[in-house]
Amino acid sequence: MTDDFEPRIIGFLCNWCSYTGADLAGVSREKIPTSFHVIRVMCSGRIDPLFVLRAYLKGADGVMAMGCHPGDCHYLKGNYNARRRFVMLEQIFKTLGLDSTRIGLWWVSASEGKKYARVTTEFSAETKKKGPNPIQKEIFI
Amino acid sequence: MPKSLKTNTDVSQGVRDFLKHLLESGKVKGVLALKKMDGSGAASYAFMTSAKELAEAEPLAPLMPANAGKILSELTLKEAFGEPVAAFLRPCELRAFTELLKRLQGSRENVLLISPTCGGVFPLKFLADGSAKEKVPAYQQAARKGKNAEGLRAACRACTDFIPCQADITVAFAGGADSDSSCRLFLETPRGEEFARGAPGTFGEEKLETRELAGLREERAAQKAALFQDIGKAIQGPSALARTFSACLGCHGCSHVCPICHCLLCVFDSKMHDSQPEGFDSELERKGGTRIPAGTLFFHIGRMTHMAVSCVQCGMCSDVCPVDIPVTEVFSLVGDSLQKVLEYVPGRDVEEPVPSGTYKEDEFAQVGEQ
Numbered sequence: 043m044t045d046d047f048e049p050r051i052i053g054f055l056c057n058w059c060s061y062t063g064a065d066l067a068g069v070s071r072e073k074i075p076t077s078f079h080v081i082r083v084m085c086s087g088r089i090d091p092l093f094v095l096r097a098y099l100k101g102a103d104g105v106m107a108m109g110c111h112p113g114d115c116h117y118l119k120g121n122y123n124a125r126r127r128f129v130m131l132e133q134i135f136k137t138l139g140l141d142s143t144r145i146g147l148w149w150v151s152a153s154e155g156k157k158y159a160r161v162t163t164e165f166s167a168e169t170k171k172k173g174p175n176p177i178q179k180e181i182f183i
Numbered sequence: 184m185p186k187s188l189k190t191n192t193d194v195s196q197g198v199r200d201f202l203k204h205l206l207e208s209g210k211v212k213g214v215l216a217l218k219k220m221d222g223s224g225a226a227s228y229a230f231m232t233s234a235k236e237l238a239e240a241e242p243l244a245p246l247m248p249a250n251a252g253k254i255l256s257e258l259t260l261k262e263a264f265g266e267p268v269a270a271f272l273r274p275c276e277l278r279a280f281t282e283l284l285k286r287l288q289g290s291r292e293n294v295l296l297i298s299p300t301c302g303g304v305f306p307l308k309f310l311a312d313g314s315a316k317e318k319v320p321a322y323q324q325a326a327r328k329g330k331n332a333e334g335l336r337a338a339c340r341a342c343t344d345f346i347p348c349q350a351d352i353t354v355a356f357a358g359g360a361d362s363d364s365s366c367r368l369f370l371e372t373p374r375g376e377e378f379a380r381g382a383p384g385t386f387g388e389e390k391l392e393t394r395e396l397a398g399l400r401e402e403r404a405a406q407k408a409a410l411f412q413d414i415g416k417a418i419q420g421p422s423a424l425a426r427t428f429s430a431c432l433g434c435h436g437c438s439h440v441c442p443i444c445h446c447l448l449c450v451f452d453s454k455m456h457d458s459q460p461e462g463f464d465s466e467l468e469r470k471g472g473t474r475i476p477a478g479t480l481f482f483h484i485g486r487m488t489h490m491a492v493s494c495v496q497c498g499m500c501s502d503v504c505p506v507d508i509p510v511t512e513v514f515s516l517v518g519d520s521l522q523k524v525l526e527y528v529p530g531r532d533v534e535e536p537v538p539s540g541t542y543k544e545d546e547f548a549q550v551g552e553q
Contacts, residue, residue, distance in 0.1 A: 125542065
């Protein structure tokens with residue numbers, strides 16, 4: 043854990059709310075972490091738990107999934123699926139002793155540029171404290 | 184008090200006689216059950232339509248060469264049976280079939296489901312080395328006393344779901360103190376009663392629950408707690424997981440025999456998550472090396488995300504693993520933890536949707552609002 047460790051975080055953002063919210067954060071010149079890789083999906087319900095798992099196993103220090111608030115999904119119900127899938131993946135991580143705080147699901151709406159900046163900055167700072175993902179040390183995974 | 188049908192023979196013969204009656208009276212056109220293969224005690228599932236073949240049936244043989252729930256699903260996938268058949272399945276196989284029905288992988292129509300209170304099965308190596316036969320008397324005695332026999336599958340030793348859910352007829356095997364001289368069939372549903380009408384034996388009302396059954400439940404619960412504690416400790420964190428699955432060949436045998444894994448093309452058999460060599464560039468940059476073929480933990484943990492919520496702990500996966508990885512132990516531990524969070528019991532009720540395919544609008548309110 044050195045001072046120049048910059049956590050590599052993958053973010054899966056839904057097009058209608060969180061991606062637009064991220065865009066708003068950018069336009070408003072909010073401060074957001076630099077080593078944050080955004081992957082746009084049309085809906086948080088598109089986020090296959092395997093996306094999050096693959097990113098984690100390939101060494102991502104943190105994985106964030108973001109979507110519209112429950113009840114506000116552009117496709118009406120996709121985010122309810124995302125919520126269940128996240129709960130199940132989180133439980134699998136916990137049972138296997140994998141750090142379940144390295145993954146997360148956040149509701150960020152199109153107008154919540156400030157929230158986007160806050161959650162990404164906080165998550166990045168917390169992940170930095172934890173150090174690199176220990177899976178990176180394993181060759182035979 | 185549940186309706187029962189009693190005959191004065193040992194339970195294996197009693198079940199055979201009942202199946203024979205069903206076939207010879209024309210009530211069913213075929214029977215799916217374990218059948219003796221030769222004198223060694225080996226048995227395999229067979230679909231029998233003649234009394235001659237049925238005479239060799241050994242439904243209570245302590246072996247599970249395949250999960251019968253998977254077999255029944257495959258038999259009814261394209262269309263339901265057109266005529267009544269009887270199927271003898273263990274409780275876990277029946278629960279697996281129920282889980283498959285929820286996924287539209289088969290049909291229960293025209294199937295008379297018969298299931299025993301289960302004494303467990305032996306690992307398949309006893310099928311291979313011919314020693315299954317000599318273990319049977321001790322196995323039956325243990326079942327009568329409500330104890331685990333020596334040498335059962337770890338999954339069976341620790342199984343607390345050994346009383347069938349939603350069977351038409353339950354056979355009192357484990358916990359049946361006099362099952363060496365009495366065969367008791369419990370008629371659980373109107374269909375069960377209808378098919379049993381006219382069968383030889385005495386109809387009555389009896390209790391399935393016995394002192395021996397309660398004793399077995401206690402022993403199994405203790406074994407389960409110990410099993411989960413041991414495997415839980417052995418798989419904590421990336422290093423421990425890598426170590427536990429280090430011998431994995433990627434044969435996917437575990438997935439092939441798993442009743443819940445029904446996909447015609449498993450995503451882990453497809454090219455979807457393969458990487459061309461350039462896909463490893465960033466990993467090699469960071470780690471200096473990577474296992475080839477890659478994705479051992481991705482396969483196992485990924486498979487958990489797909490099916491662990493429905494895992495019935497049948498033990499097929501550990502049994503077929505060529506390198507003795509404790510797949511059942513890991514998957515049933517994860518499955519159990521998922522089932523607790525979602526308040527779900529796989530196979531409990533065919534009307535209950537699979538948690539990964541549904542949601543409630545108001546649930547898990549703490550998620551997402553950090």
